[in-house]
Ligand SMILES: *[C@@H]1O[C@H](CO)[C@@H](O)[C@H](O)[C@H]1NC(C)=O
Ligand SMILES: *[C@@H]1O[C@H](CO)[C@@H](O)[C@H](O)[C@H]1NC(C)=O
Ligand SMILES: *[C@@H]1O[C@H](CO)[C@@H](O)[C@H](O)[C@H]1NC(C)=O
């Protein structure tokens with residue numbers, strides 16, 4: 447079987463070994479389709495799809511310019527044309543045979559692979575390829591392109607990972623300026639809340655929201671969106687917890703941008719007497735363990751096997767290695783009963799959420815004695831985000847895991863949780879959490895990778911009350927095709943993927959739900975050029 451390309455590249459002739467059958471003729475009059483594009487696609491299809499389909503597609507190109515895809519062309523004209531081609535059956539058999547052979551064949555190491563389809567076509571015009579050589583070349587090209595695409599995909603993911611785990615300039619600037627302000631401006635240091643309101647911080651007739659973050663801009667969005675969506679902002683008390691280095695800046699922000707009639711306090715973790723090495727021994731270990739530092743800050747691409755890893759798996763592995771998972775601010779939520787000894791109930795927020803509705807009925811939900819009101823993540827429309835069971839988080843090859851856990855148990859999400867602290871204080875949740883953290887450290891992190899959720903999944907077993915998923919929509923920032931209508935309807939939206947709305951890599955169409963709560967007329971925001979392009 448031979449392939450001939452005419453010098454004008456406008457016709458391809460396939461001849462059988464014992465006769466000359468002019469089977470393929472491409473005469474493209476289509477004005478709307480680039481001839482070159484079509485031609486390349488034909489070459490690919492010729493290799494990937496059964497020959498029959500190519501015949502159909504190619505022959506029907508003549509005079510048809512309404513269809514923009516081969517699929518459409520094939521469907522419209524296939525059968526009619528096929529019946530006209532009489533001598534095709536044997537050729538198809540031959541071609542199939544060649545494709546099969548080539549598919550199984552090793553590609554010779556020294557084979558010269560054209561760099562582009564243009565070059566392939568040029569080669570073809572100059573040399574007479576037999577069908578086998580043609581198919582083999584094409585397959586080598588496809589392999590090479592696929593490899594290149596994979597590699598660039600992986601390095602794109604790496605870049606994204608670094609973009610996602612480093613602090614954007616604007617946010618860093620905001621923190622610096624506000625910290626400056628704290629030392630130079632007495633207003634920025636004023637007591638929060640004012641002294642006469644202090645008793646309300648432990649008044650259980652108020653709605654207490656806890657937020658733990660070192661990102662001032664994100665904190666401002668969470669607080670502002672909660673208050674703006676609330677029907678009774680005067681009943682809200684915010685407890686913003688941050689680390690020592692962010693404390694002055696965070697305090698400045700909320701001192702200069704009051705949230706009244708709501709009440710707000712800013713706490714640094716250094717101000718909680720309870721948070722000592724004796725009470726929190728594991729966290730010390732978590733932050734100092736060598737192999738852990740390596741794991742979160744090491745060379746990720748070197749450790750990955752690119753030929754056996756899909757980009758999606760790689761992306762989720764990178765996500766798991768975000769340094770934020772070893773930060774105390776993230777583990778802090780497990781100490782809520784001790785940090786707020788006078789409170790009976792709190793709602794804990796992550797910093798990558800936006801509140802879009804009044805949350806007072808969330809407080810009315812009867813948790814039936816359970817500790818943690820959370821959205822379950824094992825059922826839902828979004829397959830990628832809402833199909834999480836214990837087997838997605840734990841290594842069930844590990845004997846202790848296999849012995850203790852059920853792989854099919856439904857997972858739930860952090861992000862917005864109602865915690866009944868009174869019920870919590872009667873449990874051993876914290877000790878269980880500590881026990882499992884230690885075990886995982888002892889086994890060199892082979893039991894699970896993702897930082898804060900897995901030990902909590904274990905520790906809260908039997909203490910979780912599933913709340914309606916409409917309360918808390920997860921998965922913004924994982925993928926492009928998030929359903930916008932659902933985003934609009936959700937009470938709380940959660941950008942729990944790595945594409946945070948405050949990063950350049952954030953998804954443009956999801957960003958406005960977040961940016962509408964950023965005050966762009968604020969001097970600090972303006973002078974730091976936050977999210978300007
Ligand atoms: C990567 O995975 C492939 C396929 O599973 C395997 O053949 C290869 O040996 C692995 N390479 C390394 C360095 O582990
Ligand atoms: C953990 O890693 C260390 C050093 O790499 C090794 O000596 C130790 O045996 C490992 N422990 C387990 C339980 O695998
Ligand atoms: C899972 O656990 C087994 C047994 O401890 C261990 O050999 C394996 O490396 C672990 N897998 C991962 C990905 O840590």
Ligand SMILES: *[C@@H]1O[C@H](CO)[C@@H](O)[C@H](O)[C@H]1NC(C)=O
Pocket residue numbers: 965966967968969
């Ligand atoms: C936005 O910032 C400006 C300047 O700091 C301030 O006057 C205004 O009240 C703020 N708007 C809101 C809604 O907080």
